[in-house]
Amino acid sequence: xxxxxxxxxxxxxxxxxxxxxxxxxxxxxxxxxxxxxxxxxxxxxxxxxxxxxxxxxxxxxxxxxxxxxxxxxxxxxxxxxxxxxxxxxxxxxxxxxxxxxxxxxxxxxxxxxxxxxxxxxxxxxxxxxxxxxxxxxxxxxxxxxxxxxxxxxxxxxxxxxxxxxxxxxxxxxxxxxxxxxxxxxxxxxxxxxxxxxxxxxxxxxxxxxxxxxxxxxxxxxxxxxxxxxxxxxxxxxxxxxxxxxxxxxxxxxxxxxxxxxxxxxxxxxxxxxxxxxxxxxxxxxxxxxxxxxxxxxxxxxxxxxxxxxxxxxxxxxxxxxxxxxxxxxxxxxxxxxxxxxxxxxxxxxxxxxxxxxxxxxxxxxxxxxxxxxxxxxxxxxxxxxxxxxxxxxxxxxxxxxxxxxxxxxxxxxxxxxxxxxxxxxxxxxxxxxxxxxxxxxxxxxxxxxxxxxxxxxxxxxxxxxxxxxxxxxxxxxxxxxxxxxxxxxxxxxxxxxxxxxxxxxxxxxxxxxxxxxxxxxxxxxxxxxxxxxxxxxxxxxxxxxxxxxxxxxxxxxxxxxxxxxxxxxxxxxxxxxxxxxxxxxxxxxxxxxxxxxxxxxxxxxxxxxxxxxxxxxxxxxxxxxxxxxxxxxxxxxxxxxxxxxxxxxxxxxxxxxxxxxxxxxxxxxxxxxxxxxxxxxxxxxxxxxxxxxxxxxxxxxxxxxxxxxxxxxxxxxx
Amino acid sequence: xxxxxxxxxxxxxxxxxxxxxxxxxxxxxxxxxxxxxxxxxxxxxxxxxxxxxxxxxxxxxxxxxxxxxxxxxxxxxxxxxxxxxxxxxxxxxxxxxxxxxxxxxxxxxxxxxxxxxxxxxxxxxxxxxxxxxxxxxxxxxxxxxxxxxxxxxxxxxx
Numbered sequence: 001x002x003x004x005x006x007x008x009x010x011x012x013x014x015x016x017x018x019x020x021x022x023x024x025x026x027x028x029x030x031x032x033x034x035x036x037x038x039x040x041x042x043x044x045x046x047x048x049x050x051x052x053x054x055x056x057x058x059x060x061x062x063x064x065x066x067x068x069x070x071x072x073x074x075x076x077x078x079x080x081x082x083x084x085x086x087x088x089x090x091x092x093x094x095x096x097x098x099x100x101x102x103x104x105x106x107x108x109x110x111x112x113x114x115x116x117x118x119x120x121x122x123x124x125x126x127x128x129x130x131x132x133x134x135x136x137x138x139x140x141x142x143x144x145x146x147x148x149x150x151x152x153x154x155x156x157x158x159x160x161x162x163x164x165x166x167x168x169x170x171x172x173x174x175x176x177x178x179x180x181x182x183x184x185x186x187x188x189x190x191x192x193x194x195x196x197x198x199x200x201x202x203x204x205x206x207x208x209x210x211x212x213x214x215x216x217x218x219x220x221x222x223x224x225x226x227x228x229x230x231x232x233x234x235x236x237x238x239x240x241x242x243x244x245x246x247x248x249x250x251x252x253x254x255x256x257x258x259x260x261x262x263x264x265x266x267x268x269x270x271x272x273x274x275x276x277x278x279x280x281x282x283x284x285x286x287x288x289x290x291x292x293x294x295x296x297x298x299x300x301x302x303x304x305x306x307x308x309x310x311x312x313x314x315x316x317x318x319x320x321x322x323x324x325x326x327x328x329x330x331x332x333x334x335x336x337x338x339x340x341x342x343x344x345x346x347x348x349x350x351x352x353x354x355x356x357x358x359x360x361x362x363x364x365x366x367x368x369x370x371x372x373x374x375x376x377x378x379x380x381x382x383x384x385x386x387x388x389x390x391x392x393x394x395x396x397x398x399x400x401x402x403x404x405x406x407x408x409x410x411x412x413x414x415x416x417x418x419x420x421x422x423x424x425x426x427x428x429x430x431x432x433x434x435x436x437x438x439x440x441x442x443x444x445x446x447x448x449x450x451x452x453x454x455x456x457x458x459x460x461x462x463x464x465x466x467x468x469x470x471x472x473x474x475x476x477x478x479x480x481x482x483x484x485x486x487x488x489x490x491x492x493x494x495x496x497x498x499x500x501x502x503x504x505x506x507x508x509x510x511x512x513x514x515x516x517x518x519x520x521x522x523x524x525x526x527x528x529x530x531x532x533x534x535x536x537x538x539x540x541x542x543x544x545x546x547x548x549x550x551x552x553x554x555x556x557x558x559x560x561x562x563x564x565x566x567x568x569x570x571x572x573x574x575x576x577x578x579x580x581x582x583x584x585x586x587x588x589x590x591x592x593x594x595x596x597x598x599x600x601x602x603x604x605x606x607x608x609x610x611x612x613x614x615x616x617x618x619x620x621x622x623x624x625x626x627x628x629x630x631x632x633x634x635x636x637x638x639x640x641x642x643x644x645x646x647x648x649x650x651x652x653x654x655x656x657x658x659x660x661x662x663x664x665x666x667x668x669x670x671x672x673x674x675x676x677x678x679x680x681x682x683x684x685x686x687x688x689x690x691x692x693x694x695x696x697x698x699x700x701x702x703x704x705x706x707x708x709x710x711x712x713x714x715x716x717x718x
Numbered sequence: 719x720x721x722x723x724x725x726x727x728x729x730x731x732x733x734x735x736x737x738x739x740x741x742x743x744x745x746x747x748x749x750x751x752x753x754x755x756x757x758x759x760x761x762x763x764x765x766x767x768x769x770x771x772x773x774x775x776x777x778x779x780x781x782x783x784x785x786x787x788x789x790x791x792x793x794x795x796x797x798x799x800x801x802x803x804x805x806x807x808x809x810x811x812x813x814x815x816x817x818x819x820x821x822x823x824x825x826x827x828x829x830x831x832x833x834x835x836x837x838x839x840x841x842x843x844x845x846x847x848x849x850x851x852x853x854x855x856x857x858x859x860x861x862x863x864x865x866x867x868x869x870x871x872x873x874x875x876x
Contacts, residue, residue: 057815058813058814058815058816058817058852059814060814186811188808188811189811189813189814189816191813191816192807192808192811192812192813192816193808195813195816195819195820196791196803196804196807196808196819196820196823197751197791197792197795197804198749198750198751198752198790198791198792198820199751200750200751202753202816202817204750204753204754205750207748213745238734264733264737264741264745264746265741265744265745266737266738266741266745269757336851337815337817337851338753338755338761338763338815338817338818338849338850338851338852339753339755339815339817340754340755385815385816386815387753387815387816387817387818388814388815388817388851388852389815390851416754418757419755419756419757419758420757600874600875616811617811620811620814620852620854620857621814623853623854623856623857624814624852624853624854626853627853627855627856628851628852628853631853648756648757648758648760649755649756649758649760649761649849650758650760654849654851655853655855656845656846656848656849656855657841657842657845657846657848657855657858657859658842658843658846660853660855660856660859662856662872662874663856
């Protein structure tokens with residue numbers, strides 16, 4: 001076999017640039033498996049290893065992506081072995097877990113990858129028998145010569161197939177969806193048997209021979225610089241091998257700090273108490289959540305920058321029969337994935353190897369190269385299973401730290417952050433503030449929607465994850481619309497939390513929409529349906545028809561408006577379009593006299609296109625998104641003197657078993673190609689719950705976190 | 719040199735008695751199924767059994783469990799409850815990221831050992847200390863019921 005041959009094909013990726021597919025033969029005297037392509041390795045026993053190109057963070061990519069390949073190859077699922085691909089964008093295209101993009105970007109290309117492997121196996125059978133290509137079919141991991149019924153296993157054909165020139169991906173016929181046997185069938189998570197046995201598959205479980213453990217101590221104040229730190233005491237602490245200072249290079253990566261290296265992580269973590277670093281914290285020390293709120297209240301009185309405008313908002317407000325005005329407040333949030341940030345790094349003369357839980361392995365490798373001042377091709381990143389991501393691991397700062405520490409330590413290093421580190425050094429979901437106004441005309445129709453949003457800035461621009469644009473519904477259906485933006489400069493690092501932007505502004509806009517419906521004297525479902533109907537023919541990114549269907553369906557499933565509820569209970573509705581997915585959700589909430597609230601049941605209907613590829617994973621994502629969203633309504637991160645006040649889980653309420661609601665989730669399909677489910681079910685649940693609390697109590701929720709004492713106080717006032 | 723009884727076997731380790739059991743298991747004995755989540759007994763990811771009781775290993779110094787029988791996720795299949803829970807977790811495809819699930823299974827196994835057929839309230843009470851950031855609570859509840867031979871339905875008043 002010709003081991004030097006590597007054939008590359010340009011495949012038309014649906015989104016995000018071309019997919020480069022490597023085809024070729026890897027020979028290994030000891031190996032009985034044949035590498036058919038970069039994605040498919042066929043063993044002599046017929047088992048087929050399929051590569052999952054993107055990180056697994058709990059969103060199910062490791063199981064779902066190979067399903068697409070196996071479907072087109074007609075592989076029996078029981079014969080499929082799955083491996084996580086190397087981080088290598090030249091072979092696999094962009095590899096990341098973000099934006100609910102894995103399905104959107106790979107629905108077509110991964111099926112093409114499977115169809116190409118199938119084509120090569122058929123070509124090998126054709127060559128072997130002299131029969132024409134179209135005389136063959138495939139089923140159950142075998143090529144079948146249709147006229148004779150003679151069967152060839154993939155294992156028997158693989159060595160010959162690997163020598164065959166691969167087809168052009170764009171020309172390959174794909175399966176008729178009616179013939180799908182895997183897509184649409186529930187397949188349990190591929191790694192799950194290892195998880196229930198406690199096998200070491202997560203990033204934090206990595207070990208290497210001669211490995212030492214590290215903590216990295218930074219200032220809790222953002223933007224601080226290290227002036228000095230005496231290391232004598234820490235170096236003498238038990239179990240400690242070394243300690244040293246590193247200078248920061250990048251707010252996305254290595255920042256000033258002190259590394260402590262020890263024989264066990266706990267020794268390093270204990271020894272860090274001995275450090276008495278001297279920081280220059282002047283840059284961040286003035287930053288404070290209360291100051292931010294005061295700035296926001298001043299800013300919304302001014303003019304701001306108009307981001308989107310239609311019609312004449314001021315004129316319509318002046319001419320409205322009835323106007324509403326409300327100020328909404330949303331806090332900063334932390335990501336807190338269950339697995340704390342960690343990374344194992346080995347630096348040798350040949351280069352750097354990284355093992356990490358990451359959502360963004362390609363950019364992580366580039367960051368490590370920049371940090372160490374070496375060529376990017378000298379960095380190899382191994383993707384380990386991530387114990388959650390939620391957007392936090394789009395940043396690879398812990399990777400830069402581990403690499404810099406390992407370079408200086410002269411041994412492989414596993415860096416593990418404490419939970420306190422994880423919260424202190426997050427790239428937080430930024431808070432935001434919104435002054436909303438609406439006008440209703442004499443016929444009870446909404447005539448104007450005006451929103452002045454205040455968000456955060458870094459280096460004079462909207463900070464990462466701090467956009468307040470993207471609410472598609474209001475500008476579409478309102479004749480006079482205006483969105484204005486003002487910025488507060490901040491030193492706090494910000495980033496992307498699951499359903500970024502939408503997770504904050506859906507609460508704001510869909511709660512205010514409920515206020516408008518009530519002010520107009522209309523049922524909140526009927527009010528939305530009427531507006532969607534009025535714009536049913538509009539052609540935009542936002543398809544009113546798809547939203548109308550999911551809203552009507554969820555109202556029916558929840559028996560909306562059909563039953564009188566006991567005192568203290570109510571139902572609320574919201575819709576939201578994000579990450580290409582349409583979701584309508586209804587929450588049934590029970591509020592006690594002391595303001596304690598619980599969501600007892602949620603109904604959700606979503607439309608994410610033509611197929612639900614792996615239903616068990618899809619429902620799990622919807623259920624988890626809804627519970628995550630409800631849990632987030634009680635949480636906040638606040639800042640005093642430039643640092644986060646909250647330090648561990650005792651300060652951050654999250655969804656736990658007793659408050660977990662019952663959930664009725666349902667999908668409608670539509671003609672569009674399938675899109676992702678990591679995020680779009682989350683945004684509408686927050687306003688649905690807030691609107692349900694209004695229905696239950698008459699108290700309008702305009703501020704998160706949603707504190708029981710504030711509901712109770714509101715009741716006393718009411 | 720200390721000796722711990724882990725999953726039915728004596729294991730020797732050379733650490734000080736105040737090292738938390740979590741780090742002795744993970745870094746010294748290479749039993750990595752027990753997970754680090756918070757270090758302050760707030761999340762339950764590190765749950766093991768100490769003489770059958772669900773215990774947070776992150777705040778349990780090894781010196782306090784030298785005479786105890788310790789079971790970790792790697793050994794939970796030896797009990798009928800543990801085996802049934804592992805099977806139910808797989809049948810119902812509970813996991814998303816999976817990081818907390820060893821702790822969830824350990825807490826659930828201790829619950830079933832003392833309450834063979836827990837109702838929803840008993841499940842709420844036992845499981846409240848185990849955080850699942852992916853919020854797979856619906857399936858965790860159903861899996862505990864399935865493993866204990868009950869209908870998987872959520873019977874809480876809705």
